[in-house]
Amino acid sequence: MSKDLITQDLVQDYFWLFVNRRAYTVQSQHPHSHSRRHYYYRAKEPASGKGLWLGNEVIARHLAGEMTIGLYAVNPRTQRCKWVAIDADYEDSLEHLLKLQWELKRDGIEAALEKSRRGGHLWILAETPLLAKDCRIYVYDLAARLKLPVKGAGLPEGIEVFPRHDVLKPGEFGNAIRGPLGVHQADRKRYFFYGADYTFQAQMDYLKGLRKVGETQMKALVANMTIPDQLAPRAIESFTLSSYSGDKFRILDYVRPNRKSGRNYWAQCPSCALQGHDRSGDNLAIAIHEPRKYRCWAGCTREMIREALGCPVKEAVSSQRLAVSFRR
Numbered sequence: 001m002s003k004d005l006i007t008q009d010l011v012q013d014y015f016w017l018f019v020n021r022r023a024y025t026v027q028s029q030h031p032h033s034h035s036r037r038h039y040y041y042r043a044k045e046p047a048s049g050k051g052l053w054l055g056n057e058v059i060a061r062h063l064a065g066e067m068t069i070g071l072y073a074v075n076p077r078t079q080r081c082k083w084v085a086i087d088a089d090y091e092d093s094l095e096h097l098l099k100l101q102w103e104l105k106r107d108g109i110e111a112a113l114e115k116s117r118r119g120g121h122l123w124i125l126a127e128t129p130l131l132a133k134d135c136r137i138y139v140y141d142l143a144a145r146l147k148l149p150v151k152g153a154g155l156p157e158g159i160e161v162f163p164r165h166d167v168l169k170p171g172e173f174g175n176a177i178r179g180p181l182g183v184h185q186a187d188r189k190r191y192f193f194y195g196a197d198y199t200f201q202a203q204m205d206y207l208k209g210l211r212k213v214g215e216t217q218m219k220a221l222v223a224n225m226t227i228p229d230q231l232a233p234r235a236i237e238s239f240t241l242s243s244y245s246g247d248k249f250r251i252l253d254y255v256r257p258n259r260k261s262g263r264n265y266w267a268q269c270p271s272c273a274l275q276g277h278d279r280s281g282d283n284l285a286i287a288i289h290e291p292r293k294y295r296c297w298a299g300c301t302r303e304m305i306r307e308a309l310g311c312p313v314k315e316a317v318s319s320q321r322l323a324v325s326f327r328r
Contacts, residue, residue, distance in 0.1 A: 006060045006200070013204050014059050018071055018179060020082040020129060022053040025070035025176045027185045032312050038185040039312050040070045040176060063200065065183035065190065070176030073132065073163035080129035081163050084139060085177050086122040090157040093119035096148050100159075103142055107221060110210040114180055115191040123180065123193075127212035133166035134218050137227045156276040165256075166227075172253055175310075251286055251294050254309045263288055270308035271300035 025040040032039060043052040052058075054069070062069045073081040088097050097113055097120050104111045104124065114121040124135075139161050143150055149158030164175045181203060183190045192198045196206035257265035258281045265286040272278035278298065284305070287293040296305060306313050 006063045008056070010063065010200055010204060011056045011059045013208060014063065014181075015056065017125060017207055018083060019054060019059075020080070021072045021075045022055075023051055023072055023173060024054040024058070024179075025072075027068035027070065027178070029067075029185050031186070035307060035312065037312075039310055040178075041311075042173070043069075062179055062182045065188075068182045068185050069179045071179045072173055072176050074165060074168050074174050075129070076168035076170055076172060078129060079132055079167050081132050081135060082126050082129050084124040084126075084135045085162040086124075086139060087116075087119075087160040087162065087177060088122075088158075089116060089119035090149075093159075096146075096159065097122045099146050099148070100142065103146060107142075108211075108217065109213055112207060112210060113194045115194070116178075117184055117187060117189070117191070121177070121180070125207065125210055125212050126218075127214040130213065130215060130218050132163040133227075134222045136161060136163060136166060137222045137225050138218065140227050141222075141225050156274055175254070249306070249311055250291065251305075252291050254311070255284065255286075257286065258282060260288065265291075269296040269298060269300055269305065271296065271304040272298050274308050 024043050026043050027040050028038050031037060043054075043058075044050060045052060058067070058069060061067045073083065073085070075081070086097065086100060088094070100122055101111050101113055104122075109124060112123045112125070114123060124139075140150065143159060151158035151160050162175060162177045165172075168174055178184065181190065181192065181200070193203055193206060196202040252265075255267040255270065257267045259266050265288055266282040267284045267286060268281035269278050269283040272283050277283075283296050283298045283300075285295050285297060294302075294305070300308075303313050
């Protein structure tokens with residue numbers, strides 16, 4: 001679709017519905033040589049490496065199919081999100097998303113079901129930005145009620161909830177999800193919401209017409225609820241990113257340590273977790289004073305860990321490893 005057909009009103013409506021933070025990711029147009037997956041990377045200026053801000057021009061290009069962006073849920077200045085997205089891409093995933101949509105409706109929430117390559121995304125839109133922690137508590141409680149699998153709770157497959165964090169520190173980003181109504185680079189297909197005709201105007205009118213979740217409603221829904229222990233982010237004493245700044249990949253942007261011992265933080269290995277292992281959450285050692293140095297004690301390689309996080313090692317970068325000495 002030509003960018004000339006994307007109206008300013010359409011772009012502004014999209015921004016109002018989905019953009020809660022100006023940082024964004026871009027999906028590679030070329031597959032990774034080994035995995036053949038089209039990964040997402042932080043949008044940065046080529047020369048300086050400085051992060052780019054999401055604006056109307058980028059949204060127009062996304063809708064036109066010229067590029068595909070990923071959106072972050074949580075704004076770390078407020079710890080709030082405009083939306084919750086439930087991603088499911090396993091066998092029976094659409095059936096599970098429909099169950100969630102039905103149960104949400106019983107709670108007075110209208111959720112929009114979007115197609116995806118292997119399943120779907122279920123979107124809950126907020127009247128005003130809601131606390132990420134409240135949103136996560138509610139969705140996980142809902143999944144428990146319906147006995148649905150949750151990825152990361154000792155299971156290699158299950159629903160994934162965005163936002164993935166209760167709280168983000170300054171400089172952290174969390175995890176992004178593909179922006180709705182864009183073209184997926186893997187198959188060059190556009191995935192629409194089921195509730196309206198497959199035109200941009202009909203889709204936007206449908207999304208704008210959904211009843212949005214308000215703060216009072218969400219507070220009432222999560223009253224006396226707590227997030228399940230196995231899914232709760234675990235804080236550790238004196239955890240800081242101050243000794244690790246810069247624009248390179250940062251493992252601590254993606255994993256939260258469970259404890260600190262000796263010279264290392266200890267966290268769940270993302271690669272192990274994908275295989276249903278490391279339920280104790282301490283296979284991954286991260287050097288406290290040099291967090292670029294990390295090692296999985298179960299044998300997962302750096303490349304496996306990065307790929308599990310959706311941030312594969314760029315092929316243009318040397319794969320030479322850092323010589324690291326860990327003490328367990």
